[in-house]
Amino acid sequence: MTLMQTQGSALMSDEAQLHWVAMGDTARQLPVVMLHGGPGLPDYMGDVAPMVADLAPVYRYDQRGTGQSPWAGRHSFARHVTDLAELLNAWDVPKAVLIGHSYGTDLASRFCMTHPDRVAAILLMCGPFIGDWRTAYQAERDQRMSAAQQDQLRALKELPRRTEEQEVELLTLSWFTDHAGSEQGWRWAAQAAQQRRPINWAMNDELGSEGRTDPLDEHLGELHACLPVRAEILGGADDPRPVSALESLALRLGLPLTRIKDGGHEPWLEQPDAVRAHLRRFVQGTVGA
Template identity: 70%
Template sequence: MSDGAQVRWTALGDTARRPPVVMLHGGPGLPDYLDEVASLIADLAPVYRYDQRGTGRSGWQGPHTLARHVDDLAELLDAWGAPEAVLIGHSYGTDLASRFCLKHSDRVTGMLLMCGPFVGDWRTGERAERRRRMSEAQRERLRALEEVPRRTEEQEVELLTLAWFADHADPERGWHWAARGARRRRPVNWTMNRELGEAGRADPLDDHLAELRACLPARTELLGGCQDPRPISSLASLAQRLAVPLTRVEGAGHEPWLERPDAVRAHLRRFVRGALGGADFDR
């Protein structure tokens, strides 16, 4: 990067084709985890993924700012020789994609926002739903682990599993996926999470929705799991405010490709074909 930081990225598919698809993972503070999703569309276009600075194999001590993360994406596109790209963001990655579009709308040919961004007072509903999905013992254990100043490896895995299993519609399989993610999506950069969280609250995306609507690419869509503890009604409200379509995936939570892989695969392929100017169907 222009400030000397090193960012690790990977590509799948024929990188000579243009425009590419760029996948933006969530967190903030997690390494990239969208390999399963990238493989669903890599035959249609090259797919780039990267560990956002401070995560995975991308080193950086901070401080972290939303503007710096937007600039990182612009510099990566330059490094890849891609004047434009189709952006697919998940969770926090949808906020990053939206903020990138606000600054570089001429470089975005299509944008699919999966399970975010959430605007308005969505946290009240999320907290209530998470409380409903967890037992009192689980809630107490999570609170206790959050208060441990220096957690062991096993304590960190337990904390993340407790924090993430309620993201899924199926609690039994959700526990399995959360436990797997708690070991693979590591380490978590909690400082980055805090700093970007504070930055987002200081400059909420809510305040830029009219501007965002005006600069969105023609091919912009939202997708969300109906059983995500984050209320689907918030995404529905956002879709209305941005005048873009929302696809609701029944029986799926915050990572719908795990619980409804066929439905998500079909939607992603249809979206990418449309964003690339191809036929609006899958083979």
Template identity: 75%
Template sequence: MTLMETQGLVPMTDGARLRWMALGDTTRRPAVILLHGGPGLPDYLGDVAPMIADLAPVYRYDQRGTGRSPWRGPHSFARHVDDLAELLDAWDVPSAVLIGHSYGTDLASRFCLRHSDRVTAMLLMCGPFVGDWRTGDRAERRRRMSAAQQERLRELEGLADRTEEQEVELLTLAWFTDHADTERGWHWAAQGARRRRPVNWPMNGELGKEGRADPLEGHLADLRARLPARAEILGGADDPRPVSALEELALRLALPLTRIEGAGHEPWLEQPDAVRTHLRRFVQAVGA
């Protein structure tokens, strides 16, 4: 079946213009919104949308300052939440199913805190992580890398200015350990290092600083009270970020957690059939 693809450019109230894409019949409801991670990367969830676009229209967009959504001003969680609200208005979508990945789970959660009436259902994929997850993440990444790879990554991170090839090398080294199979992971990371560009490092830094000053962890009780009736967590069992952090999140939010075996931080790459089955069940249950 051939699915209809549409796209457009929506002006925000502060002058930014966000590029969006939709797959499927946009007159159908509920609509699904895929929220990509980063922060500072363009949308990369093009392989996920077709898994469910025959069930519901699937919208994606490049967050401001990434991909085809140019922006050189400041970044904040509040502004990114406003962006999503304004996009829903532009799409004539009163409420939507939010599926966030990585940083996109943080964005989905913060959107739910402010606009719970506009969240029909929510699936948090590979995040958000709570507790001291970074210590375990760093240790597991070191285990998956050789000493030479670790040293080279440190060298590249220390450069004030990097060439195009150095940037690609840095991102490949930083990302290949996201995957359970690091040999295939190297291929996916190298591919992503060229496609998911340019990285908006200032955006990454600004939102990272705000996240440390006002962590989502401090709002979990409020989030639990505002969650839609159908909300779940999905994670790769072999994500370097410890699955125990997702288990703690599931416990504090009283949500079911599904672990995809043999998959890391981007489970649709390593276990596409398992992810497809889960997403389709989730969206079908929302529609029912």
């Protein structure tokens, strides 16, 4: 089945232009909005959107300063939340189903706290991680890398400037451990290192710093009170980020957590059928209701 795809750009209140893509019949409500991770990467949810676009229209967009949304300036969670609200206005969408991945789960959560009336349902995929998850994450990454790979990654990070070839190598080394299998994971990471470019490192630093200063952990009571009736967490059982951090989040928010067996940080790559089935059940259960 061929699904219609449209695209355009929306003008934000501060004159930024954000590029968006919609798949499916946009006249149908409720729509799904997929929020990509990073922060600092362009949208990469193009393989996920078709999994549910026959059930509801799916909107995606490049966050400001990434992909086809060129912009220069400081980044904040508040501005990114405002961007999503203004995009919904531009799309004439009063309420949407949010599916966030990685950093996109943090954005979706903060949007939900600010605009709970505009969230029909929310699926948090591979995030947000709470507590001291970074220590376990780094240990697992090191376990999945050789000593030589660890040394090379450190050396590349320390370079004041990197060539195109060095940037691709750094990203490949940084990302291949995200996947359940190292051999296939290396191929996926190398492909992503070529396609998800350029990286907005300033955006990554600024939002990462704000996340450490004002962690979502401190807002979980507020988030719990704002969540829609339909809210779930989905994670890859073989994500190097500890599943225990998602389990803790699920417990504190009172949400169901599904672990995708043999799936990594992008579980739709290793286990597309399992992820497709889960997303379709979730979306159908919302738009059908």
